[in-house]
Amino acid sequence: MKKFLAVLAALMICLTMFGCSSNQGGGSEQPQPTGGEETPAPAAEVDSATFEELVAAGVANGNKLTVYTTHSVVQSALEAFMGKYAPGIEYEHAQIGDTNQVTQVAQEVKEGVNGADIIFIQDGARVLTDLVDEGYVYNWYNQEIKDLVGDDCEPLLVWDYCNKVIMYNNGSDKTYKEGDITNLWFATDPANKGAFWMKDPTTEGVNMNFLVNLTSEENAAKLEAAYKEYYGKDIVLDSDCPNAGYQFIKMLYANEMMLGSSDSTIAKDIAAAEKPQSGLLTLNKYLKSRGDALADGSYALLYAKDDVKPFAGFIYPIYGLQVANADNPELAKAFLIWLYSPEGWYGDGEMTVADGGVYKGMQGRYGDYSGNTSNPVAEGDMSVVEWKKILVQEDAKQAAEYRADVEDFIQLIK
C-alpha cells in the first residue's frame, strides 16, 4: 500500500504539472464570441434593427432557437411565438435555475457547445461577473425596446421584475394580524426569534444580492433611521459591522432566521402555522396560498405593502440576455422584443402553446411585472413603479462588487 501511495503521489505530481502548464496555455486565449459581428452594444449606438427585420432575418437564418429560462412562462411564450412568427423553425426551451444556468451557459460557450441563443436569468451579480465579464453573454436591446423599457436596459436588460415581500400568516388569534408588521427590523426582534424565513441566500443568489444591496450607503442609512423608529434608540454598530446594513444582517442571523429550500414550501408552512410566522417570499406564492385558503378557510397568508419601514422586501429583475455563440441570434432578439409587447406579455387570446392550450402569458399572475411598464399588472396587484418605492431594487453592479464581502461576513456569523 505504501508503494502504491508513492506511485500515486509521483503520478499526481507529474500530471499536476502537466495539467497546470497545459491550462496556462489555454488560459491566455480568451473565449471569443463565435458570432464575431456582435459586440456588447454601448448605450450610445442603439441597434436600429426592427422586430419585423429581425423576424425575417431569423427565419432566413433557419437555425434552431434555444432558450434557457428561470421563469416557466417564457417556455409557453416561446411556443406561442414560434407558432405564430416562425412556424417550421425548430426550437427548444429549458427551465434551469440561476446557479445551474450560470454554470451551464459559461461551460457551453467556453467549450463551443451549441447551447442557448438567449437566456432569461436572475441574480444580476453572478450574471455580470461570471457571464458578461467573461464575454459569454452580452446585453442587447434595440430602439424599440429602449423606448419601452427605458433605464432598465442597462447594465442588464430587464425583461420581468419579480418581488419578494414580507408575507405573514393571518387568520386566527395565534397568528399575526393585518398591520402587525410595520418595520423590517421586526425580523431581528427577539420576540420573533426563529419565526422569520428566507430561502437560503447561499443557494439562491437574488436573496444574497438583496442582503448585499442592504449594505449600500443609501439603504444602510434608511435602515439606520428605521432602527431608531423600531427600537426607539440610535443604532450601535458592532465592531464587525461597517454600517446598519451589516448590523441588520448580523442581527437577522443571530435571531435564528429560518432558512428554507423553496419559497413555496415556506409559504405553505407559514400559512399553516399556528404561531406568528413570516418570511420574504415571491408574491406569486401569495396567490396560490390564497387559493388554498379559499378551499379550507382555516389559514391565510397576507403580504406587507407600503406599511413597512424602510422596505417591505425586494424586487429583482429577470434579465433577457443574448448568448455569444447563438445559432439564431436574430430570432432570439425578435423573441425578446416580442416579449415586451402586450401580445407577448398576455397573449392575444388565439395563440396556442405546444399542448394545444391558449397562450395566456402573465394573465392573472401576481408578482410578475413587465420591463415594459405600460403592460398592465394583474388585477389587485400594484404596479412596478409603486413596488419599487417600497422595496429594495436589485443593484446588480453593487451586488457584484460587494457580494464576496457580504458572503464572507455571513460565513462568519451564520
Place this chain on the structure above:
Amino acid sequence: MKKRWNKIKTFFSKPYNVLLVLFIIVLSILVVIPLISIVRDTFIVHASEKSRVHQAVGSFTTYHWKRLFASEFSKSLLWDPIRNSIVTSAWACVVSILIGGSFAWLVSRSDMRWKKFLTKLFIFPYIMPSWTLALAWKNFFKNIEITGSNGIFFSLTGIQVPTWFAYGEFPIIIVTGMHYAPFAYILIGGILHNMDANLEEAAIILKTNRLRMFLRITIPIVMPAVLSTIILVFSGAMASFATPQFLGLPVRYYVLTTELYASINGTNPGVGYILAMIMILISVVIMFVNQRMIGNRKSYATVTGKSANISIFHLGLWRTPISIVVFIVVMCMSVIPMITFALESLLSYTGVYDFNNLTLSFWIGQAQGHDTWQSESGILRNPEVYRTLWNSLRLAFTCSLGAGTLGFLAGYCIVRRRGSFISRLVEDLTFIPYLIPSMAFSAIYLSMFATKRGIIPSLYGSFAILALIGTIKYLPMASRSGVNSMLQLSPEIEEAGIIMGVPWVKRMARIIVPIEKTTIVSGYLLPFISAMRELSLFVILVTANNRVLTTLLLFYDEKGYTQFSNAVNLLIIIVVLIINFAVEKLTGASIEKGVGG
C-alpha cells in the same frame, strides 16, 4: 534484452495481466486525473471568484488555501463542518451497525418471526433516494417551533417533539444510519450466516456464558464485516449531501458537503475543491486504519466453512415482543415513508390531512393554471415525466452494464493475481471513486469532459458523460461484488478449460459467467438501483435535455410542487422495486449478493 522481452511477452500472454494493465490505464484517466484536477482547481481563480481574488480567471493563487486554513473563516468554513461531518458520519456508522447488525443477528441466529417478510422490507431504505427518508422524517416530525406547523406524528400522538429531534445533528445521524443499515445487515448477516457454528459451540462446551461468548467470540468474528460496513457507511455518510441539506439547513447546521455545495455554487469554488480533497483524505485515513485493524495475522479464512447447523437462539418468552418491535422498526424505516409519500401526493392542499382533501389530480389530472399549485398536468399524463423516466432507465441500465461488467472483470483479474502489487493497485484504484464525494466528482468531470480532449469529443450535456460518471462511481460496488464472487470460484475450474485449449473469451463466457451467474447479475443490480436514485452525482451534469427522475424531483421540490415531488419519488421507488424483484425472481440475484453477503 531478449530475456526481458520474453518476460514481457509472457506477462501479456495472460489475459488477466492485460486486463490489469488496461484497468490501470483507464482508471488513471477516469479516477486519478480527476483527483489531480481537484488539486489543480484549489490553486486557480475561477470565474465567480474574480471579485474576491482580484486576479485573472485561471491564474495561480493560494487564496483558497489561505482562506480555508489561515483566516478568520477557518472555523466556520472548515473546522465546524469537519467536526459536524465526522460526528454525523461516525454516529451514522454506529446507528447503522446497531440497527443492521442486530437485525442481522435476529434473522440469522434467532427464531424471530416473519423473517422472510422483514428481510425483504429491510432493504427498502437503501432503494429509496437517501434524502427522501429525510423528507419523510420532516413530514413526520415537523415541529411547530420551527416550521409553525405540525407533522403527522403530532397529529397522531399529540406529542410535540423537540427541535433537536426534528432538525440538525440527531435526525441527520438517524436518517443516514437508517439509509445504510441495509449495508450493515447484508455484510454482517453474510458473516453470521456463514460463520461456523462450531466456533460458538466450542465456547459453550468450554463453559463460556452467553454474554462472554457474544462479546469475545461472535463480535470479534463479525468484526471484519463491521469494519467494512464502517468504511462503506462512513464514506457514504461523509459524501451525502441531500440529507444534511434538508435536515440541517433550517437550523443552519453545516457539514462538509453542504459547505462544499455552497462554495461550488457560490462565489468560491476553489474552497469547495479543497473541502472535497479533505473529505477524500478523511475517508482514506479511515480506510487505512481499517485495513490495519483487520490486519494480516488473524486471517479470517477459517471463519467460513462447512456450517452444517447454525444454532438458533430461542428467544422464548421474548419471541413475540421482539418480533413486534422489529416489525414496527422495519415498518417505520420502509413502509411508513412510502405511505407518507403517497399521502402527500394525494393532498389537494398540503398540510390538511382530511379525507375530503384527497385527490388523484396530481397523478392523472390536467394542469389547472399558473395561479394554482397544480400548474402542470398530473405525472402520469405528463410527457416530460415519461421522457425523464425513460432517460433514467436508460441511464441506470447503461451504468449498471458498464459498472457491472468492468466490476466483474476487475474482480476476476484482481483475484487471479491476488497478492501482487499490480492487483493491489487496481483494487485500490477501483475503490477510490467511492471516496470522492459525488458533487466534487461531477464538478471535475464537468471541467474534464466539457472540452474536446484528444480523441474524446466534448461530452458536455450528453448522455455519455452521465453514463461515464455513473459507471465509474458505481465501479467500487460492482468490483467488490466481482472480487467476492471470484473468491468463491476455485481457479481449477478455469484451469481445466485452459488445459483443454479453450480460449479466454470462451472460458469466461462458457465457464465462469454461467457458474457465477447470480452473483454477476447481483453486481449489475446494485449500480442500477444506485443510478436510479442518484441525485448529487448527476445534478450539475444534467442539462435540460437529459433530465433524470431525481433531478426532476429536485426541480419540483425546489418549485414547491410538493405533490408532484412526492409522486415522482414514489414513482422512482416503485420502478426500482419492480425491477429489483423481477430480477430477483428471474435470476435469483439480489442486492444482498451484490453487496457481498
Place this chain on the structure above:
Amino acid sequence: MPTIRLENITKQFGKGSLAVDKLNMVIKNGEFVSLLGPSGCGKTTTLRMIAGLETPTEGEIYFDDECVFSDEKGINLSPDKRNVGFLFQNYALWPHMTVRKNISFGLENMKWPKEKIEARVDEICKTMRIEEYKDRYPAELSGGQQQRVAIARTLAPNPRVLLMDEPLSNLDAKLRNDMRAELKRLHATTGSTFVYVTHDQSEAMTLSTKVALIKTGVLQQYCPPLELYGEPSNLFCADFMGNPSMNFVEMHGKKDGDSIILENDDMKLRFTPNDKIDVKDENEYVLGIRPEFIRISDKEKGIESKVISSLPSGMETTLSLRTGKTTLSAVAFGSIDFAMDSTEFFDFEGKGYVLFDKESTNKLSLGSLQIIR
C-alpha cells in the same frame, strides 16, 4: 470417569426425517468408542446429543446415574454443565485469538487462578508438542498443528469425556496415521472416555475398543472392532468393514443334515455351521467370504479361476479371480505377483465364512466350507 448411557434416543429433524431412531447404547468408563457409518447416518448427531449441542426428540441420556437429558422428566443439562470435551471436525479454533489464548479461554471461564492456567497451558502445549507456536494465530499454523491446538484446547480443562467429530478427516494420509497413534496414546495416558465419530472403517478398527456401526439412524452392531469384522451381524456390517471388502455370493441352499448345500452356476459348496442352526429345507442365501479366506492352492483341490487383476503391495497382493460369472477378491500374503489372465486354483479353509439370509440380510451363522465336485 463416567459411563454414558443412551436410552431410546430419537432425533427428528423437521417432519419425517429421522436422524437417529431409538438408539440404545452404553459407553463404559475409559472406553474408546467409535460411532461409525456412512455420511448422513446420524453418528455426528448422536455425538452432539451426548455433548448437549443437539436436543434429542425423545429418550434419555445418563452420565453414570446422573440424568443429563430426559424428554419425559424435562431434563436438559446444557453443554457446559456436562463436563465434556468436544473436538470439532474443522477444529473451530477462534481465528482472532492466539494459540495460548485459544487454550486458556476455557480455563478462564472456569475461574482458574492465573498461575494455574499458565501452568496448564504450558503443560498441555508440551504434551501436544506445540510450545513454539503459543503466540501464533491459527491462520499461521499448518493443518496438523491446528489439529494439535484443537486437541490441547479440548483437553486443557481435563474433561471426563472426550467427544471427537471426525477430527482427522481434514489431514493428509501421513499426518492422519501419526495422529491416530497420538490419539491412541492419549487415550491410554488420560484414561478418559473417548467417543469418536468417523466414516472410515479402518480408523474405527485401529483406534477403538468398541465400534458402534450405524445405518440411517439405526444401530446395526455395537461390539469390539474385531468382532464386528469377523462376525458381522448383517450384510451391511459385513460390507462396511474391511478393505478389500467381503465377497458376497448369492446361492441357493438345501438343508443336508447339520450342513447346507450351497449352489449356483459356478460353484457347489457345503457349508457347515460352527454352531447348530435351524434353517428351512430350501432357501436363498448370501455367502460372505473374506478375501483373506480364499487360498490359492493346487489344481486337484481347488476351483479353477482366471486372474483378472493383480495388485501387489509388497506385504500382500490383492487379486481378482473369476470363475464363471462370479468374481471374487482374494489376498495372497507375501511378495508375489500373478500374471494377468493366468489360471489359478483356489479353495477355502477355516471357520470364518458367514452365511446370511438373503431376504432379511441378517447373519445366520459362521461356518466352514467344503468344495463339492
